[in-house]
Amino acid sequence: MYRANQSSIGCGRRWNGHEIAALHETHKTVEHPQVGLLHLDCDVLRLDGADLRIVLFTAAPGTPQADALGLLASLDVTPARQTAE
Numbered sequence: 012m013y014r015a016n017q018s019s020i021g022c023g024r025r026w027n028g029h030e031i032a033a034l035h036e037t038h039k040t041v042e043h044p045q046v047g048l049l050h051l052d053c054d055v056l057r058l059d060g061a062d063l064r065i066v067l068f069t070a071a072p073g074t075p076q077a078d079a080l081g082l083l084a085s086l087d088v089t090p091a092r093q094t095a096e
Contacts, residue, residue, distance in 0.1 A: 036052065036053070036054050036055075037052075037053050038050065038051065038052055038053060039051050039053040039068065041068070043079070043083070045082075045083065045086070046079040046082060046083060047079075049068075049070070049076050049079055049080070050070075050076055051068045051069060051070055051076060051080075052068070052069045052070065052071075053066065053067070053068055054066075054067045054069070055067075068080075
């Protein structure tokens with residue numbers, strides 16, 4: 012939320028005004044093709060008065076999952092250009 016808060020005045024206003032609330036919290040296991048199984052916390056946030064959901068996947072600091080998410084964040088995710096056939 013820190014990055015979203017910094018990049019969007021509206022998001023920061025809503026977050027600080029508590030217009031964004033946690034809908035539910037759970038745990039998910041995701042299998043990523045590059046880093047394998049990730050056991051993550053999953054939080055679903057909602058914006059009051061709108062049909063908008065934000066799904067956040069996080070890992071506890073210092074865990075292998077946090078290291079794997081850090082590795083994924085550092086990878087180049089620019090999509091490959093497709094050539095015309």
